[in-house]
Amino acid sequence: MTLSLLILAGLAALNPWRVASTAPADPGDRRAAAVVAATVTAGCGWLAAGVSGPVVDVLSVSGSSARIAAGVAIVLVSLRDLVGPPLAPMPALAGRRAGLVPVAFPAMLTPAFVLLAIAAGHERGVATAVASVLPAIVMAAAAVGVGCTGPRWFRPLTAVAAGGIGTLVVLDGVYAV
Amino acid sequence: MPRVPSLRRRIGAGIAGWVFTVAGVALAVHPERCGTPGRTDVRVAAELAVDWFRANLEPDGRFVYRWDRNRAIVEPGYNDVRHAGVLLALYQAEAAGIEGAAEVAEAALVHVDRRLSDTPIGPVFGSGGEVATGGSALLVAALDERRAATGTTDRDELLRALGNTLVATVTAEGAVGAGIRLDGEVTDTRSPFFTGEVLWALSRLHLTFPDDGFDRPALRIRRYLVEDRDREESPWPPVSDHWGAYAFETMSRWPEPPALDDRARDWLDRQLALFGLQVRYESQRTGGITRLTRGPNALGAGVGTLGEGLGNHLRLITRTGVAADDLDAVLERAVCTSGLLVDRQIRAVDAAEDTEPQRSIGAWFRLGETQMDDQQHALSALLFLEDWVPR
Numbered sequence: 001m002t003l004s005l006l007i008l009a010g011l012a013a014l015n016p017w018r019v020a021s022t023a024p025a026d027p028g029d030r031r032a033a034a035v036v037a038a039t040v041t042a043g044c045g046w047l048a049a050g051v052s053g054p055v056v057d058v059l060s061v062s063g064s065s066a067r068i069a070a071g072v073a074i075v076l077v078s079l080r081d082l083v084g085p086p087l088a089p090m091p092a093l094a095g096r097r098a099g100l101v102p103v104a105f106p107a108m109l110t111p112a113f114v115l116l117a118i119a120a121g122h123e124r125g126v127a128t129a130v131a132s133v134l135p136a137i138v139m140a141a142a143a144v145g146v147g148c149t150g151p152r153w154f155r156p157l158t159a160v161a162a163g164g165i166g167t168l169v170v171l172d173g174v175y176a177v
Numbered sequence: 178m179p180r181v182p183s184l185r186r187r188i189g190a191g192i193a194g195w196v197f198t199v200a201g202v203a204l205a206v207h208p209e210r211c212g213t214p215g216r217t218d219v220r221v222a223a224e225l226a227v228d229w230f231r232a233n234l235e236p237d238g239r240f241v242y243r244w245d246r247n248r249a250i251v252e253p254g255y256n257d258v259r260h261a262g263v264l265l266a267l268y269q270a271e272a273a274g275i276e277g278a279a280e281v282a283e284a285a286l287v288h289v290d291r292r293l294s295d296t297p298i299g300p301v302f303g304s305g306g307e308v309a310t311g312g313s314a315l316l317v318a319a320l321d322e323r324r325a326a327t328g329t330t331d332r333d334e335l336l337r338a339l340g341n342t343l344v345a346t347v348t349a350e351g352a353v354g355a356g357i358r359l360d361g362e363v364t365d366t367r368s369p370f371f372t373g374e375v376l377w378a379l380s381r382l383h384l385t386f387p388d389d390g391f392d393r394p395a396l397r398i399r400r401y402l403v404e405d406r407d408r409e410e411s412p413w414p415p416v417s418d419h420w421g422a423y424a425f426e427t428m429s430r431w432p433e434p435p436a437l438d439d440r441a442r443d444w445l446d447r448q449l450a451l452f453g454l455q456v457r458y459e460s461q462r463t464g465g466i467t468r469l470t471r472g473p474n475a476l477g478a479g480v481g482t483l484g485e486g487l488g489n490h491l492r493l494i495t496r497t498g499v500a501a502d503d504l505d506a507v508l509e510r511a512v513c514t515s516g517l518l519v520d521r522q523i524r525a526v527d528a529a530e531d532t533e534p535q536r537s538i539g540a541w542f543r544l545g546e547t548q549m550d551d552q553q554h555a556l557s558a559l560l561f562l563e564d565w566v567p568r
Binding site: 064112177 | 183184186187188190194195198199201202205208209210449450452453454506507509
């Protein structure tokens with residue numbers, strides 16, 4: 001997987017516009033929750049990338065198949081974004097703990113993000129994997145911090161784009177050795 | 178506290194989303210089970226395959242073509258192209274030090290001598306009014322392998338003549354006519370495998386007889402193969418061309434090997450991807466529910482051709498340095514292929530209940546049937562992969 005596809009895949013897995021829909025109403029809580037969610041998500045991404053070797057070995061899948069798995073998960077999550085109702089800010093933990101539920105989970109820490117971190121960690125090492133998903137984490141956190149969900153048509157548009165990127169990740173795995 | 182159950186429901190819904198997504202992923206990606214054979218296991222499997230040919234050689238120089246294990250019957254039919262392929266595998270085994278392999282092949286040459294015909298463009302191997310070009314090409318490879326393995330040169334004249342026949346099947350663009358009529362006419366049909374087979378045969382002949390000019394038609398075919406073949410012949414699904422892999426490996430040993438330019442590199446990348454994909458897919462066929470999602474195991478011949486292709490490409494990569502970034506992955510798939518072959522071969526203990534165990538021991542079955550080319554391709558693959566498997 002090229003670095004540019006990996007960065008795009010990070011954006012597709014996290015989809016900042018999906019995440020932004022979970023932002024708390026209070027501006028102060030939004031900013032605090034964004035920091036918490038970004039920290040937790042980056043930590044989980046680092047952890048997933050760090051254990052990618054043993055995980056891939058235990059599951060008996062090749063690096064190429066791990067990429068296919070990440071791509072399929074991105075496609076499935078983007079399908080849910082396309083046809084399901086948007087994630088809501090409530091119910092949520094109070095105050096900045098809203099960064100844990102619902103911003104980090106279930107909005108940011110999706111199977112798509114975790115599987116992508118595993119695939120990227122296995123292929124490129126922990127540092128590159130974390131660095132390549134960091135822009136998506138920052139964008140998602142920023143979207144939460146400012147409560148920017150964009151116009152109504154933006155959600156299906158980004159879901160379709162994410163599905164397309166997921167498909168590219170699948171094909172990248174299929175056509176890898 | 179009305180909020181707590183809602184929050185719990187939300188977390189529960191999130192977990193359910195995870196479960197559904199992971200289940201969807203699990204349908205698309207299964208564990209890959211390759212086995213972990215040692216080098217000795219691979220050698221023993223190759224020797225067992227040679228034993229199968231020895232036990233299934235008929236007095237007329239042919240082999241048992243297809244055996245139905247469940248019904249315990251030899252099914253009718255024969256294929257001369259595959260007969261030549263079996264000879265090739267046996268001489269490869271002899272060259273690799275498996276004693277007695279050449280003896281079996283020599284006995285099977287009787288059938289070759291019976292099926293050689295003269296045409297205006299030279300001798301051909303096969304039966305009927307139109308013979309498959311691939312039969313003569315594989316016979317060239319087999320006889321050239323025989324020459325290398327046993328040191329005998331008694332069929333050099335035939336080798337050269339067959340080579341000249343093959344040259345006559347190559348068009349100006351480098352395509353290969355798939356059939357030769359006994360009146361000398363080359364058909365305008367194509368085969369997904371004969372192009373690579375003829376390319377490999379001519380490539381070998383250029384190494385053996387460097388002054389005979391077999392390199393020029395070979396280079397023509399090579400250009401067609403990498404630049405035009407997929408577009409002109411549109412094979413679907415795309416062909417993983419193990420014969421092309423043999424040819425590229427052989428050409429890399431020419432005194433002046435052709436350059437691996439961008440187009441050749443592109444072809445090689447596509448081929449490596451095809452071989453890799455098929456090995457990963459095949460290794461996901463582990464029985465149980467994977468029979469529904471992946472189907473039954475592939476033919477032994479199919480898995481064998483993957484090993485032949487990967488084994489040749491491994492040699493090419495290590496010799497030339499081309500596609501070196503893929504070396505680890507190619508090696509992983511190659512070792513996986515050897516594991517699949519070793520695991521799926523029938524041993525004596527597996528055939529204890531068979532009425533004719535000699536038809537099964539050393540063979541690879543799919544849905545209760547084995548065909549001689551299952552053993553042929555698997556044997557060649559094991560010989561190529563042996564050196565890459567950890568001791």
